[in-house]
Amino acid sequence: MKRACFVAILLLSATPAWAQHITRSAVNTILAPAERIADSSTARIPAGLPAAAGLFAGKPWWAVLQMCSEHRAGAGRPPSAPAPALDATAERNRVFFMRRAAAQFAKESNLPGADDGLVPVSGWGFDLGAAMNAAAASGNWSSSEFEDACRIFGAQAARGI
Numbered sequence: 001m002k003r004a005c006f007v008a009i010l011l012l013s014a015t016p017a018w019a020q021h022i023t024r025s026a027v028n029t030i031l032a033p034a035e036r037i038a039d040s041s042t043a044r045i046p047a048g049l050p051a052a053a054g055l056f057a058g059k060p061w062w063a064v065l066q067m068c069s070e071h072r073a074g075a076g077r078p079p080s081a082p083a084p085a086l087d088a089t090a091e092r093n094r095v096f097f098m099r100r101a102a103a104q105f106a107k108e109s110n111l112p113g114a115d116d117g118l119v120p121v122s123g124w125g126f127d128l129g130a131a132m133n134a135a136a137a138s139g140n141w142s143s144s145e146f147e148d149a150c151r152i153f154g155a156q157a158a159r160g161i
Helices: 002-013 024-036 051-056 061-072 088-108 114-137 143-159
Strands: none
Touching (some): 024 114, 051 143, 061 114
16 A cells, blocks of 8 residues: 555656657747748758757757747746756856847847847747746756757857857
8 A cells, every 4th residue: 555655656746758858849839939030141050969959950049049048047947846046157157148149139130239139139038938938837848958958059159150
């Protein structure tokens, strides 16, 4: 009896396997609004990146980088997950992604300077974060997989887009 109760508790508390992965449909849904403003000058995530980063191939760089910034602020975690610790290191990392996203957006939009992209990209970030939260709540988003993808995107962005 004790063993059966223990197994039942483990099953109830375990995250279903389907909820532990980023789905391609979630990526497409989250990035659909950004795709609507994309054109031939939009830099895109290259194909061939490892792990979950590969799911973002062909998506706008600026939008994916802003998603990483939103992720660093807590977006895309399951509703039951604890809020991230927003210390100085996490904030520097969040700002790194946001500035890269803004600079890329400004470049593609022919804005005069990289900082001119901060306001539009930050506005998009709110929508991207909300969509990431919705995907996480429905089990179509993995915070840990996206964390791994953001590490890859950060390294690629530091090398140049």
